[in-house]
Amino acid sequence: MQITSAEFKRKASAALRDTQLQHALGRMQSHFVDKRAAAMRELPDVEALRDAATAIRARALRDLDQYLSQFERAATAAGAEVHWAETAEDANRIITEIARAQSVRKIVKSKSMVTEECALNEHLEREGFEVVETDLGEYILQLAHEPPSHIVAPVMHKNKAEIATLFEEKHRRPRLDDIAALVGEAREILRPHFLTADMGISGANFLIAETGSVMLFTNEGNGRLATTLPRVHVAIAGIEKVVPTLDDAAVLARLLPRSATGQSITNYVSVLTGTRRDGDLDGPQHMHIVLLDNGRSRLLGTSMEPMLRCIRCGACMNHCPVYQNIGGHAYGWVYPGPMGAVLTPLYAGIEKSVDLPNASTFCGACVAVCPVKIPLTDLMRELRSRQLAQGLRSSAERWGLRAWSWAAQRPNVYAWIARAAARLLRRLSGRRWLPGLSNWTGGRDVPTPEGRTFRELYRDRHPK
Amino acid sequence: MNAATAPRVGLFVTCLVDLMRPRIGFAALRLLETAGCRVVVPDAQTCCGQPGYNAGEFDSARALALKLADEFADCEYVVVPSGSCAGMIRVHYPTLFAHDAIHRERVAQLAARTYELTDFLVRFANVTALPGRFEGTLTYHDACSGLRELGIQRQPRALLAKLPGAKLVEMPDATTCCGFGGTFSNKYGEISSAMAGRKCAAIGQTGADAVVAGDLGCLLNIEGRLRRLGDDNTKVLHVAEVLAGEPE
Numbered sequence: 001m002q003i004t005s006a007e008f009k010r011k012a013s014a015a016l017r018d019t020q021l022q023h024a025l026g027r028m029q030s031h032f033v034d035k036r037a038a039a040m041r042e043l044p045d046v047e048a049l050r051d052a053a054t055a056i057r058a059r060a061l062r063d064l065d066q067y068l069s070q071f072e073r074a075a076t077a078a079g080a081e082v083h084w085a086e087t088a089e090d091a092n093r094i095i096t097e098i099a100r101a102q103s104v105r106k107i108v109k110s111k112s113m114v115t116e117e118c119a120l121n122e123h124l125e126r127e128g129f130e131v132v133e134t135d136l137g138e139y140i141l142q143l144a145h146e147p148p149s150h151i152v153a154p155v156m157h158k159n160k161a162e163i164a165t166l167f168e169e170k171h172r173r174p175r176l177d178d179i180a181a182l183v184g185e186a187r188e189i190l191r192p193h194f195l196t197a198d199m200g201i202s203g204a205n206f207l208i209a210e211t212g213s214v215m216l217f218t219n220e221g222n223g224r225l226a227t228t229l230p231r232v233h234v235a236i237a238g239i240e241k242v243v244p245t246l247d248d249a250a251v252l253a254r255l256l257p258r259s260a261t262g263q264s265i266t267n268y269v270s271v272l273t274g275t276r277r278d279g280d281l282d283g284p285q286h287m288h289i290v291l292l293d294n295g296r297s298r299l300l301g302t303s304m305e306p307m308l309r310c311i312r313c314g315a316c317m318n319h320c321p322v323y324q325n326i327g328g329h330a331y332g333w334v335y336p337g338p339m340g341a342v343l344t345p346l347y348a349g350i351e352k353s354v355d356l357p358n359a360s361t362f363c364g365a366c367v368a369v370c371p372v373k374i375p376l377t378d379l380m381r382e383l384r385s386r387q388l389a390q391g392l393r394s395s396a397e398r399w400g401l402r403a404w405s406w407a408a409q410r411p412n413v414y415a416w417i418a419r420a421a422a423r424l425l426r427r428l429s430g431r432r433w434l435p436g437l438s439n440w441t442g443g444r445d446v447p448t449p450e451g452r453t454f455r456e457l458y459r460d461r462h463p464k
Numbered sequence: 465m466n467a468a469t470a471p472r473v474g475l476f477v478t479c480l481v482d483l484m485r486p487r488i489g490f491a492a493l494r495l496l497e498t499a500g501c502r503v504v505v506p507d508a509q510t511c512c513g514q515p516g517y518n519a520g521e522f523d524s525a526r527a528l529a530l531k532l533a534d535e536f537a538d539c540e541y542v543v544v545p546s547g548s549c550a551g552m553i554r555v556h557y558p559t560l561f562a563h564d565a566i567h568r569e570r571v572a573q574l575a576a577r578t579y580e581l582t583d584f585l586v587r588f589a590n591v592t593a594l595p596g597r598f599e600g601t602l603t604y605h606d607a608c609s610g611l612r613e614l615g616i617q618r619q620p621r622a623l624l625a626k627l628p629g630a631k632l633v634e635m636p637d638a639t640t641c642c643g644f645g646g647t648f649s650n651k652y653g654e655i656s657s658a659m660a661g662r663k664c665a666a667i668g669q670t671g672a673d674a675v676v677a678g679d680l681g682c683l684l685n686i687e688g689r690l691r692r693l694g695d696d697n698t699k700v701l702h703v704a705e706v707l708a709g710e711p712e
Contacts, residue, residue: 012652016654029637321641321659322655325662358648361641361643362609363612378559381518381520404515405523408524408528409524409528425483437650439649439650440688443654443658445692447684447687450486453486454486454490455477455482457490458486458507
């Protein structure tokens with residue numbers, strides 16, 4: 001996916017003025033935050049479960065090479081073919097070659113963020129294949145030619161009326177205004193595609209090392225259709241998605257839907273192991289699993305390794321007050337919110353996404369809800385530090401920091417500056433604009449200091 | 465606490481209180497003294513180092529951590545009228561020195577005896593009578609670092625419940641960030657103002673006479689937005705100011 005994170009400020013500003021988007025974002029509290037909280041209350045000991053989930057993910061990463069090898073052996077034994085893709089281009093090439101070899105014309109897709117990373121749809125369309133997104137949200141975005149703004153609810157930025165207009169225009173059918181009717185129309189259009197597709201492409205929520213299975217959590221049933229009806233199934237996943245055993249996946253399954261959508265469990269949970277066997281009523285004749293690195297292995301053994309624990313539930317963005325105000329598009333790449341503030345610099349380029357790790361108050365709401373306890377704010381701070389070391393921050397900011405640090409280590413100098421600043425700010429009180437503080441004064445009055453510093457006053461009152 | 469066993473408490477007023485609202489520092493001083501503490505205020509104190517730390521400039525944060533550790537070396541406790549700065553010392557200082565065998569122990573000891581003001585008062589001081597009084601309704605904003613790094617939530621409410629005249633009314637989403645975030649508030653002013661706007665709306669829903677919090681940064685942000693939105697009536701107060709009342 002083309003990265004536009006350099007436009008973060010401009011896009012965030014536009015998002016804040018977009019009343020329709022603001023209305024959609026206003027629903028996040030009830031749709032995601034409250035529902036998650038209610039689903040978590042069903043659990044006897046959330047903290048113990050989060051610790052267990054964290055330990056499972058950490059263990060998988062510690063011996064990632066071994067679990068991936070085990071996965072490859074088990075998947076191959078079950079009849080699947082495993083492919084290793086170092087980059088997004090490699091993944092696209094591998095999938096194109098599979099499609100060519102199998103004389104594929106039409107491809108149906110189940111929602112996959114990794115394919116957004118690779119811009120797989122665009123690639124396959126350029127190569128002459130017909131690609132149909134079958135997740136309702138992704139289908140709408142495909143019609144609208146827009147990127148997702150949320151990893152779980154990709155079209156959350158659109159309202160019913162916009163979708164009705166889009167369907168009317170693209171489906172060339174009479175306008176429908178009822179949600180159930182709109183869903184029914186999409187179903188009618190999509191169903192024949194499932195039946196005529198030669199290949200289905202899915203992501204994977206987990207890869208099970210002991211069985212070689214691909215595990216999927218979905219709600220619409222399109223994932224099951226896309227992976228069992230076409231004769232070829234291609235699953236693509238980041239290499240970090242492996243977990244050792246089915247029991248491990250069962251632990252994570254208690255947290256993933258609850259964290260993502262506030263459901264105890266998703267409508268469908270699929271464990272896909274190998275190709276169709278004799279006597280099976282359905283299932284693909286050919287199964288290919290593409291394991292994508294795309295920057296992941298570089299994080300192993302570094303301070304960023306905890307990010308690889310991520311199970312893509314989206315709780316961090318749902319609970320992020322910055323995301324709640326600006327939505328996902330401003331972040332400019334596949335993964336928005338706090339997860340994107342870490343992943344985008346690491347996968348798509350630290351120099352192309354300087355704003356993302358900085359656009360956080362470090363309120364810690366994301367860390368508090370992360371099911372696998374990723375220290376997102378610590379990782380963002382570490383990225384800020386790398387930006388400084390690489391000279392990626394403005395010289396004004398660097399000099400400001402340097403001057404502040406120099407003064408703060410010299411109490412007398414600092415006291416003098418503080419005294420001067422307190423008096424100056426006092427004199428300027430009531431102004432609606434101050435040089436250097438225009439971003440503050442754009443929306444807030446300038447605070448008025450008392451006029452003398454604490455240290456001055458304390459010295460007066462407690463003479464030595 | 466009685467005079468013989470009164471602990472020696474070092475007050476770290478924070479750079480923002482020093483510059484903008486010294487009365488919060490004096491209020492904290494009064495509360496600690498009322499609770500029977502012997503309070504010292506080291507004169508050379510400046511800043512805990514958080515602005516540099518959160519900007520990714522870790523060396524200056526380490527230098528300031530060691531400076532602070534020296535200044536408060538002879539205090540049994542260090543008390544801070546800010547959850548954010550107290551969190552910096554308690555939680556982040558040890559991280560900064562995790563691989564520094566020379567200073568690690570000293571910094572860990574400083575961290576272990578540093579407390580946010582209301583946390584300290586509830587833990588160690590048997591506060592029965594507060595010097596302050598407030599006639600009217602209050603709503604409390606949970607500042608992020610204090611809440612999520614130090615678990616400051618029950619403590620200020622317990623103290624406010626003892627305040628004569630005051631009635632606490634909870635706002636919706638009291639634990640949602642107000643949008644301050646240090647330099648974030650100026651770097652990403654529009655987003656910060658929007659976040660503050662939501663906070664102001666939540667405060668407005670309570671109809672409270674005053675919004676109270678334990679961090680001056682949040683208060684300046686909330687106050688600035690309230691005033692810009694035309695609300696000149698809602699008082700914006702630090703919990704120490706409310707609890708300590710006006711000096712005689």
